[in-house]
Amino acid sequence: xxxxxxxxxxxxxxxxxxxxxxxxxxxxxxxxxxxxxxxxxxxxxxxxxxxxxxxxxxxxxxxxxxxxxxxxxxxxxxxxxxxxxxxxxxxxxxxxxxxxxxxxxxxxxxxxxxxxxxxxxxxxxxx
Numbered sequence: 431x432x433x434x435x436x437x438x439x440x441x442x443x444x445x446x447x448x449x450x451x452x453x454x455x456x457x458x459x460x461x462x463x464x465x466x467x468x469x470x471x472x473x474x475x476x477x478x479x480x481x482x483x484x485x486x487x488x489x490x491x492x493x494x495x496x497x498x499x500x501x502x503x504x505x506x507x508x509x510x511x512x513x514x515x516x517x518x519x520x521x522x523x524x525x526x527x528x529x530x531x532x533x534x535x536x537x538x539x540x541x542x543x544x545x546x547x548x549x550x551x552x553x554x555x556x557x
Contacts, residue, residue, distance in 0.1 A: 434475040439467060451480040451488050486525045489517060490535050503537030510536050514546040523547070 434440055434456055447454060460466060460476030467475050480488075493513050494502055502513060513536065522528050533543045 437469065437474050439469045439474050443467075447477065451484060453478040453480075486522055486528060486531055489520055489522050490532070493517065493535075502535045505536070510538065511546045511549065514543060515550055518547060518550065 434454060440454060446452075455464060455476040455478055457466065457473055457476055461478070464476040464478045466473050467477060490502065493516065494500070496516075497505055497509060497513070502510070505513065514532065517523065517528075517532060522532060525531075529540050529543050533540045536543070
Protein backbone atom coordinates (compact mmCIF):
# COMPACT_ATOMS: atom_id res chain seq x y z
CA UNK A 431 0.00 0.00 0.00
CA UNK A 432 2.88 2.40 0.62
CA UNK A 433 3.55 2.68 -3.14
CA UNK A 434 -0.05 3.70 -3.82
CA UNK A 435 -0.07 6.21 -0.93
CA UNK A 436 3.15 7.84 -2.12
CA UNK A 437 2.24 7.99 -5.80
CA UNK A 438 1.92 11.56 -7.19
CA UNK A 439 -1.69 10.90 -8.18
CA UNK A 440 -2.61 9.94 -4.63
CA UNK A 441 -0.80 12.94 -3.19
CA UNK A 442 -2.58 15.24 -5.65
CA UNK A 443 -6.11 13.98 -4.98
CA UNK A 444 -5.81 13.22 -1.24
CA UNK A 445 -7.67 16.41 -0.21
CA UNK A 446 -10.53 15.42 -2.51
CA UNK A 447 -10.58 11.84 -1.24
CA UNK A 448 -10.61 13.08 2.36
CA UNK A 449 -13.41 15.54 1.63
CA UNK A 450 -15.68 12.86 0.23
CA UNK A 451 -14.68 10.22 2.76
CA UNK A 452 -13.13 7.88 0.19
CA UNK A 453 -10.57 5.21 1.07
CA UNK A 454 -7.44 4.41 -0.93
CA UNK A 455 -6.84 0.69 -1.46
CA UNK A 456 -4.19 -1.46 -3.01
CA UNK A 457 -5.26 -2.81 -6.36
CA UNK A 458 -5.41 -6.37 -5.04
CA UNK A 459 -7.90 -5.28 -2.36
CA UNK A 460 -10.30 -3.68 -4.85
CA UNK A 461 -13.84 -4.96 -5.16
CA UNK A 462 -15.99 -4.62 -8.29
CA UNK A 463 -17.68 -1.44 -7.00
CA UNK A 464 -14.37 0.31 -6.27
CA UNK A 465 -12.92 2.80 -8.74
CA UNK A 466 -9.49 1.97 -10.17
CA UNK A 467 -7.43 5.08 -10.95
CA UNK A 468 -4.82 5.00 -13.66
CA UNK A 469 -1.72 7.10 -14.28
CA UNK A 470 -0.22 7.04 -17.75
CA UNK A 471 -2.32 3.98 -18.62
CA UNK A 472 -1.12 2.01 -15.58
CA UNK A 473 -3.47 1.18 -12.68
CA UNK A 474 -2.16 2.88 -9.54
CA UNK A 475 -4.78 2.45 -6.83
CA UNK A 476 -8.36 1.69 -6.09
CA UNK A 477 -10.70 4.10 -4.37
CA UNK A 478 -13.66 2.98 -2.28
CA UNK A 479 -16.39 5.58 -2.08
CA UNK A 480 -18.45 5.88 1.10
CA UNK A 481 -22.09 4.87 1.44
CA UNK A 482 -24.56 7.71 0.98
CA UNK A 483 -25.71 7.58 4.59
CA UNK A 484 -22.22 8.37 5.85
CA UNK A 485 -21.99 11.16 3.25
CA UNK A 486 -24.92 12.91 4.94
CA UNK A 487 -23.21 12.59 8.32
CA UNK A 488 -20.09 14.17 6.81
CA UNK A 489 -22.16 17.01 5.34
CA UNK A 490 -23.72 17.71 8.72
CA UNK A 491 -20.28 17.72 10.35
CA UNK A 492 -19.09 20.15 7.69
CA UNK A 493 -22.09 22.41 8.38
CA UNK A 494 -21.20 22.44 12.08
CA UNK A 495 -17.64 23.42 11.18
CA UNK A 496 -18.84 26.19 8.87
CA UNK A 497 -20.95 27.64 11.65
CA UNK A 498 -18.02 27.98 14.07
CA UNK A 499 -18.45 24.54 15.63
CA UNK A 500 -21.80 25.40 17.19
CA UNK A 501 -24.31 22.56 17.38
CA UNK A 502 -26.73 22.96 14.49
CA UNK A 503 -29.70 22.83 16.85
CA UNK A 504 -28.41 26.02 18.55
CA UNK A 505 -28.34 28.09 15.35
CA UNK A 506 -30.94 30.80 14.85
CA UNK A 507 -33.70 30.45 12.26
CA UNK A 508 -31.85 32.30 9.49
CA UNK A 509 -28.72 30.19 10.03
CA UNK A 510 -30.79 27.00 9.93
CA UNK A 511 -32.31 28.16 6.65
CA UNK A 512 -28.77 28.70 5.33
CA UNK A 513 -27.79 25.19 6.43
CA UNK A 514 -30.80 23.72 4.62
CA UNK A 515 -29.94 25.71 1.48
CA UNK A 516 -26.32 24.51 1.55
CA UNK A 517 -27.38 20.92 2.15
CA UNK A 518 -29.88 21.14 -0.72
CA UNK A 519 -27.10 22.36 -3.04
CA UNK A 520 -25.01 19.35 -2.05
CA UNK A 521 -27.79 16.82 -2.59
CA UNK A 522 -28.40 15.95 1.05
CA UNK A 523 -32.11 15.48 0.49
CA UNK A 524 -31.65 12.83 -2.17
CA UNK A 525 -30.51 10.42 0.55
CA UNK A 526 -33.23 8.25 2.05
CA UNK A 527 -34.45 9.83 5.31
CA UNK A 528 -32.38 12.93 4.53
CA UNK A 529 -35.09 15.34 5.63
CA UNK A 530 -35.63 13.46 8.89
CA UNK A 531 -31.89 13.31 9.60
CA UNK A 532 -31.40 17.02 8.91
CA UNK A 533 -34.49 17.94 10.94
CA UNK A 534 -33.13 15.99 13.89
CA UNK A 535 -29.70 17.65 13.61
CA UNK A 536 -31.29 21.10 13.44
CA UNK A 537 -33.72 20.40 16.29
CA UNK A 538 -36.73 21.18 14.11
CA UNK A 539 -39.58 19.21 12.59
CA UNK A 540 -39.62 17.69 9.10
CA UNK A 541 -42.37 20.19 8.31
CA UNK A 542 -39.98 23.05 9.16
CA UNK A 543 -37.27 21.64 6.89
CA UNK A 544 -39.80 21.36 4.05
CA UNK A 545 -40.85 24.97 4.72
CA UNK A 546 -37.20 26.07 4.49
CA UNK A 547 -36.84 24.16 1.20
CA UNK A 548 -40.06 25.69 -0.18
CA UNK A 549 -38.90 29.15 0.90
CA UNK A 550 -35.80 28.70 -1.29
CA UNK A 551 -37.94 27.83 -4.31
CA UNK A 552 -40.38 30.70 -3.78
CA UNK A 553 -37.75 33.20 -2.59
CA UNK A 554 -38.03 35.44 0.46
CA UNK A 555 -41.37 37.15 0.99
CA UNK A 556 -41.47 40.93 1.01
CA UNK A 557 -42.54 42.91 3.99
